[in-house]
Amino acid sequence: MFEAMLRGWDQQQQSRLLARKTIDDRLSLVRRFALFTATYPWEWTPEDVDAYFSHQLSLDPPLAHSTVRGQQGDLQMFCAFVTDGRYGWAKACEEAFGQFPVQVCHGWNTADRSGRRALTYDELQAFFDAADDRVEQTRKRRRKGVLAAWRDSVMLKQVYAYGTRRRETSMLDLPDLRHNPRAKDYGRFGALEVRFGKASRGSPPKRRTVLTVPEADWIVPVLEEWVDEVRPGFSPGGHPALWVTERCGRLGVRRLDEVFTIVREHAALPPELDLHCLRHTYITHLIEFGYPERFVQEQVGHAYASTTALYTWMSDEYRNRLMEKSLRRRTERVGGKGLGSR
Incomplete structure (x- = not known):
């Protein structure tokens, strides 16, 4: 058996x-x-x-x-x-x-992942709105830091749109923006080359190419504006980093966490959310958009599909859509039998 x-x-x-x-x-x-x-x-x-x-x-x-x-x-x-x-x-x-199998892995005897979850669609929109609002508030008050706030907003959107980890995001360089021959409309933003993926023990960093998915193609003009118009305002010279600081250095991992916290508090979102939750959100949305599990696994650089599964959170909106779709199919089947059918 x-x-x-x-x-x-x-x-x-x-x-x-x-x-x-x-x-x-x-x-x-x-x-x-x-x-x-x-x-x-x-x-x-x-x-x-x-x-x-x-x-x-x-x-x-x-x-x-x-x-x-x-x-x-x-x-x-x-x-x-x-x-x-x-x-x-x-x-x-x-x-x-005379016995039958039961589920023996539950929340009380497996690793606690309650602090890490995907943002709901409303939370994600509120988060991005708060990031953009920081830019506008800084500009209206005529304070320094408009470029930094603008950078922060675009950087957070990039983390979600490509599902990158902290270090992966920090180590991105301009040449890591790639063309995708199958998505010519996206130009040089058709893919992102990740060169510093999470390494296995004793191994060098893993590399992967993350494709720009159509559901997140709004990131293309956002990144284009950053690269062509906003980033030059930092006067980075020949520095290759995609995300540069006011002192023309590379934006560090710690600063990425600080930026997320600032925007999260500005959006009045729950304190258990952190930067890595954007990666959970990306994975969840790819699954909800209908991408195969293997595609999602390759996009985010997981060695095992089981890891990808742990990152996936089905939203209430998605589950309700599935339920409504199932109800429609059932209604159509019943209706097709004709009046008086049982």
Whole structure:
């Protein structure tokens, strides 16, 4: 039964076009968990999860927290598969063993991610409005810092429009703005070359190319204005950085966090939101726009699809759209049967 479950999960992930390595890594984790607990999925309990990950964190060296979060997400996905009534595993197990699998990974025994979430559409709009309002207020008061406020506004929009991390954003240079032959209308802003992606332990920074997606093509004129009109006002000379300081240096990671906090407070948004939440928002919106999971994973530079899944938050608006679409389909089916049909 256990092997049949694993084969079924393997096939389900293949149908989602996931990479072979991603699938194999997930299957390997489930096998290790079963070996550690010496039980099968229909016998697993939340206490087994506690014991397994406590053991993993007690190793020398212990697993990185990001690895633990990823593994917890993988195990949670496997449990979701075997408890899904559409696949029939719970019924088959109950008939064969008198027990059935349950979801053993919950909010109280997995890594807390409550502080990191995607912004709602209203919050994102309020955030960008606040960033633009800082520019206007500074200009009206005839204070210094108009260019800096303008830079901050564009930089925050770029973080969202391409889903970049802090260091990735800070290390962007002008030559990292790329043409995309398949999106000629975007000119030199068809893609962004990320050269300082998050590295694996002991490895150099990873590189990736992030394509400008049509749903965020509003960033093209915004970046064009920054590069051609606003950035030269800093007199950066030959400095290559896309985001420069008033002293003609590269905008640092700490300053990026400070800018986000200033704008967040100006927008009166919840204090648990931070700069990385814009990346969560980008990933969530790509999923909601209908992009395949593999495309999203490549855009944001995740080694594993399970990591991308942890970043995804479905908005109420999106879920309501899905529900309305389902209701329309159901109404059309019922209506097609004709009057008097049952």
